[in-house]
Amino acid sequence: MAKFFGIYGFNFTKPIETRWFSLSPIYKNKLEIDKLAIDTNNLHLTGIGKANVPATPDHFFHLEGSLTFIQQQLIILDLRNQTKKDYPNSIPIFHKRNHGNSLILNDTFNPDSTRKLLHTLFLKLTDESFCQNTGFREALYRNVTIYKLPKPIIDITYYLSFSGLELVARKNENDYSRPTAQVINRFLKNFGFLTTLREMEIFTGLRNALFHNGKYEWAKRATKTEPAELYKLTDYDIKCETLLCDAILKLINFDDQTINWNRWKDRMGFTG
Known part of the structure; x- marks a missing residue:
């Protein structure tokens, strides 16, 4: 699996560090990322991720699912490339992205909430019992x-x-x-x-x-x-x-x- 991966469509402006992954935002401006992340016609590259552990397909599957759950909108991870510079700025999609309301305030208003929720989701998703x-x-x-x-x-x-x-x-x-x-x-x-x-x-x-x-x-x-x-x-x-x-x-x-x-x-x- 790729060490680095592209994050498409997720709204964040601050780095997120967890035991499993490090997520780095591309955009720091809230107005700019709000417009790109909620786009229903395209998936824009909004961050670059890095695996902190030997990640399995299940790890990436759960990360993509967790980000989608948090934002209540389809988020895609691109695992095809190996370096930070290899990812296209956007990925075309052939249907509109459905979207609801994010479950938590974004990191402009609640800086650490996204990290805490992502960490908690991952702990529980990987807890079989x-x-x-x-x-x-x-x-x-x-x-x-x-x-x-x-x-x-x-x-x-x-x-x-x-x-x-x-x-x-x-x-x-x-x-x-x-x-x-x-x-x-x-x-x-x-x-x-x-x-x-x-x-x-x-x-x-x-x-x-x-x-x-x-x-x-x-x-x-x-x-x-x-x-x-x-x-x-x-x-x-x-x-x-x-x-x-x-x-x-x-x-x-x-x-x-x-x-x-x-x-x-x-x-x-x-x-x-």
């Missing part, structure tokens, strides 16, 4: 897959997010018999999320309507205390994805004190 017991790795890559899709088809994106959330909930609660909404709600509440059973019933109802009936909405029947109500999948797809990402962060015990843990609902990414 942790991954097997928690479902962490499988859940993370379900989210990463969303940003590798040529087009964000809601049938697929909602499946990936909801199934990832159910996976980690059932694994960590060790509960494979109770209704899904109950298990997910208990799991999230144990991590401090302000969710309700009703909200998780909506997520689950939309999953069932989509997977079993091919419908993009779910009608909750009226009860003695509540009226009938119609919920649309388009209103909950991003909420479910955000909740999965933040549940993953809680699972690995990452908190840089700037994350708004209610952002899945209010869409305010950070505190302060």
Whole structure:
């Protein structure tokens, strides 16, 4: 494997040092890197990486996945060359890069957060016992897959997010018999999320309507205390994805004190 490698599309302006890799940014200007990193039509060379240990294909795979997860946008590593000067300034892509909101503030506002999260992700991704017991790795890559899709088809994106959330909930609660909404709600509440059973019933109802009936909405029947109500999948797809990402962060015990843990609902990414 290459000792040096090109980093395409990742937004960073400060060097990142971990046990496994050293990542050096090409751009120092925030406005310049913001424009290049978020480009949906091209992948721009934004950094050069160097392996600090004899890196395996899995190491590079996990690095690429971790960077994609952090930024919520496709990041590519170019391993074809051996020296810092061999990498093209951009790589053409044949479909638009889907993008969400970065999970953490960039290094202009929170200088060490990216390094800490990348280090924590790598520790857990390479911990076989942790991954097997928690479902962490499988859940993370379900989210990463969303940003590798040529087009964000809601049938697929909602499946990936909801199934990832159910996976980690059932694994960590060790509960494979109770209704899904109950298990997910208990799991999230144990991590401090302000969710309700009703909200998780909506997520689950939309999953069932989509997977079993091919419908993009779910009608909750009226009860003695509540009226009938119609919920649309388009209103909950991003909420479910955000909740999965933040549940993953809680699972690995990452908190840089700037994350708004209610952002899945209010869409305010950070505190302060």
